[in-house]
Amino acid sequence: MLTLREPAHAELLVRKSRFIACVQPVEGRAEAQEVVARLRSEHPGATHVCWALLAGGQSAANDDGEPSGTAGRPMLEVLRRQELDGVLATVVRYFGGIKLGAGGLVRAYTDAVAQALLQAHKVPPQRTVMLAVEVPYELEGLVRREAAAHGAELLQAVHGAEVSLLLSATEDAAQALRARLDDIGKGQLRWREPD
Structure with a gap:
């Protein structure tokens, strides 16, 4: 298992929708919810603030109004495949007016998190x-x-x-x-x- 040394970001444009991704180390669910609440206040015009958490058995995924299973769960799978722990992935979406469909949403959220992880420094967790x-x-x-x-x-x-x-x-x-x-x-x- 690995965690992240510091936050890493990526931004994608998919058919006029803007996806702003961040992956960052967190201690647990309470800290993750604080980060998500802060993102909501920093991006009041965003359509969705979706997130996924893997932290010591406190895994969670939230689609924030996107069709069920098209955002949070695919983001969580990216974290799992990379064998991370103590990591929160968030994606802020600004809707661009063109519907992406379920497959398009899964790809967009997955790609956004994967792109952010490419920028991340992975390290062994410290107790x-x-x-x-x-x-x-x-x-x-x-x-x-x-x-x-x-x-x-x-x-x-x-x-x-x-x-x-x-x-x-x-x-x-x-x-x-x-x-x-x-x-x-x-x-x-x-x-x-x-x-």
Whole structure:
């Protein structure tokens, strides 16, 4: 299985209809629905905003008013054939006045997603892990800066006798961050199991 490093786009014109495709990495259905809602607001004149999602068993396909099975499902099949996961495919359609028929719609939506995937950088998926660390107050800023530099996300900071930080990062980044913090912390940081 592969995922995408960043979004990729393509645009097709088929018998005066405009198909604007995007494929992008997403965590799951909630994020996918946010992307689709944003596209609807960015393209108020679009006839359809169709989408397909493959993300950790959360597969979904939506024809958004196109004849059943002519948009979302063919888009989903393109993602499946390319063995992708954690990927959302969207196609915004502006109707050009000429009906394409069921076969024409399937080809147009399939081609739009396939063209976007040709532009995409496919990478192995990275698992996200949690890191929990107890930090003296004087090192909190340093730890936060290092976490940001390694692409880790600060999920929680609790200030008590020490500062308890909960971080989220990809496996590779987490390993590198922990090694770096152990090095610069000189034994003053205490790692614990995340709750």
